[in-house]
Amino acid sequence: MDYAALHQKYQERSISGRYLTLNHIEPLLSRCQTTVVGQSILGKPIYQLLLGNGKTKIFMWSQMHGNESTTTKALFDFVNFLHSDTPESQTLLNSFTFCLLPMVNPDGAAAYTRENANGVDLNRDAQNLTQPESVVLRQVFETFQPHYAYNLHDQRTIFGAGESGHPATVSFLAPAFNENRDMNETRIKAIDVIVAMNSCLQKVIPNQVGRFDDGFNLNCIGDTFQSLNVPTILFEAGHFQNDYEREQTRKFIFMALLSGINYLNENDVVSNKIDDYLKIPQNKVVFYDFVYKNVKINYDGNEKIVNFAAQYKEVLKDNKVGFEARIAQIDHLENYFGHVTVNARGEAYQDNESGFPNIEQKANFSLGKNIKIVNGLINN
Numbered sequence: 546m547d548y549a550a551l552h553q554k555y556q557e558r559s560i561s562g563r564y565l566t567l568n569h570i571e572p573l574l575s576r577c578q579t580t581v582v583g584q585s586i587l588g589k590p591i592y593q594l595l596l597g598n599g600k601t602k603i604f605m606w607s608q609m610h611g612n613e614s615t616t617t618k619a620l621f622d623f624v625n626f627l628h629s630d631t632p633e634s635q636t637l638l639n640s641f642t643f644c645l646l647p648m649v650n651p652d653g654a655a656a657y658t659r660e661n662a663n664g665v666d667l668n669r670d671a672q673n674l675t676q677p678e679s680v681v682l683r684q685v686f687e688t689f690q691p692h693y694a695y696n697l698h699d700q701r702t703i704f705g706a707g708e709s710g711h712p713a714t715v716s717f718l719a720p721a722f723n724e725n726r727d728m729n730e731t732r733i734k735a736i737d738v739i740v741a742m743n744s745c746l747q748k749v750i751p752n753q754v755g756r757f758d759d760g761f762n763l764n765c766i767g768d769t770f771q772s773l774n775v776p777t778i779l780f781e782a783g784h785f786q787n788d789y790e791r792e793q794t795r796k797f798i799f800m801a802l803l804s805g806i807n808y809l810n811e812n813d814v815v816s817n818k819i820d821d822y823l824k825i826p827q828n829k830v831v832f833y834d835f836v837y838k839n840v841k842i843n844y845d846g847n848e849k850i851v852n853f854a855a856q857y858k859e860v861l862k863d864n865k866v867g868f869e870a871r872i873a874q875i876d877h878l879e880n881y882f883g884h885v886t887v888n889a890r891g892e893a894y895q896d897n898e899s900g901f902p903n904i905e906q907k908a909n910f911s912l913g914k915n916i917k918i919v920n921g922l923i924n925n
Contacts, residue, residue, distance in 0.1 A: 557622050557625055560573075560621060563612075563791060564864060564865060565617055566651070567651045576624070578595045579593070583677060583684070585662065585677065591648070591649060591651065591678065591681050592647065593644060593685060594624070595642070595645075596627050596642070597640075598639065599638065602693075603692065606645070606649050607620055607645075608649055608650055610653065610667070611654040611658050611661070612653065612654075612658055612699075612859070616697035616782050616795075617647050617648060618795040619697075620645060624645070636810065641806065644685065646685060649667065649681070656861070657859070657866060661676055663676060668765055668766055669762075669764045671765055686770065692775070693734075693738070694776070695802075696720075699781065700713065700716060700782065701783075701784075702783070702832060702857070703830050704716065704781075704783055704784075704830060705829050705830075705831040706755040706829075707755070707829055708829055709826065710831075712753055712783060714783050714793075714794055715783060716779075716780075716783060716828050717739040717754070717756060717781070717825070718739075719739055720765070720767040720768045723772065724761050726760075728819060732776070733817055735771070735777055737817075737818050738776070738805045739822060740822055741804060742808075745800055745801065749797065754825060757827075780801065782794045784884065786884070831882055832882050832884060833856050833878075834856050834857045834883070834885065834921060835855040835856070835870060835884070835886075836853075836878060837886075837918075838889065839890055840852065840853065840891075840893075840894050841891050841894065842902070853874060854874040854883065856870070857870055870907065872906045872908060874904075875904070889912040889916065893913055895912075896910040896911070
């Protein structure tokens with residue numbers, strides 16, 4: 546199956562970019578069997594979509610962190626495929642029943658924040674269930690009684706797939722179910738699906754798939770569901786080269802979803818692929834958005850050559866997410882990479898402020914007479 550071609554055909558083009566709210570997705574919901582299963586702190590509806598009538602039940606939820614929208618876009622691409630009335634889509638609809646919560650945290654989505662309107666991280670509320678959004682998620686889980694659970698998120702641009710210098714464009718995790726991070730049949734079922742998805746993605750983004758840290762925290766929803774004996778998979782949509790709007794990454798999430806579900810449809814998941822899973826490089830914090838090397842700076846009349854880094858901050862303004870590059874680190878960059886790297890070759894740093902880079906300062910400066918940096922990028 547040509548997953549990339551399918552995404553090109555069925556991508557939902559009415560939604561794009563990083564800022565995705567209920568206003569963007571509500572026009573799409575009429576195509577599905579949709580139910581309002583609860584409300585957010587601010588009274589916004591939380592929608593449930595049901596598709597298919599098969600015996601294997603898969604529960605998927607996205608945007609429990611409001612500013613993590615890539616997987617929501619991929620979910621609607623996936624829904625379009627299921628509605629395509631092709632033999633392939635009918636096979637899946639006859640084999641599976643899908644329950645989707647495409648936007649668990651609509652208040653956070655509107656404000657473009659990780660937390661809900663009470664400032665609570667819903668992915669740390671799986672036990673106490675102090676927030677209405679957390680209660681809704683748990684109630685749907687218990688009512689639907691899934692055979693598999695897909696926990697869909699975004700991750701920051703700082704992550705690499707190991708220390709190879711490749712970004713972690715997509716990362717997966719079969720969460721631990723106990724403090725010892727033991728393996729049992731439930732966790733191994735999740736691992737087998739991850740290995741299948743990784744095999745698919747290696748063909749299109751080789752060396753850019755990571756394995757998220759499996760430190761156990763029962764307050765996290767994935768760890769909780771795994772501990773309740775439901776194979777649970779964490780998806781983390783990360784950075785692809787020059788793709789800050791995450792339009793390429795949404796394609797890779799779609800490909801992962803479809804390839805993993807096809808694997809479930811075609812195989813009795815009874816194998817043990819732990820070794821293949823552990824070969825997926827672990828996520829490492831090894832990237833900045835920009836690294837500037839061999840820059841001459843002058844501190845109180847003393848010249849020295851330094852390296853420094855800048856990182857984008859995402860800022861919501863006029864219903865659009867902008868990216869503001871700010872200085873994040875000076876020197877101590879031996880084990881870090883830049884999504885963009887500029888070699889100043891000894892040219893002198895100049896700006897309109899202090900004359901040398903300071904943490905949190907906007908990345909607007911010059912390197913010698915010929916290199917002008919505006920918002921992190923060369924702009925000559």
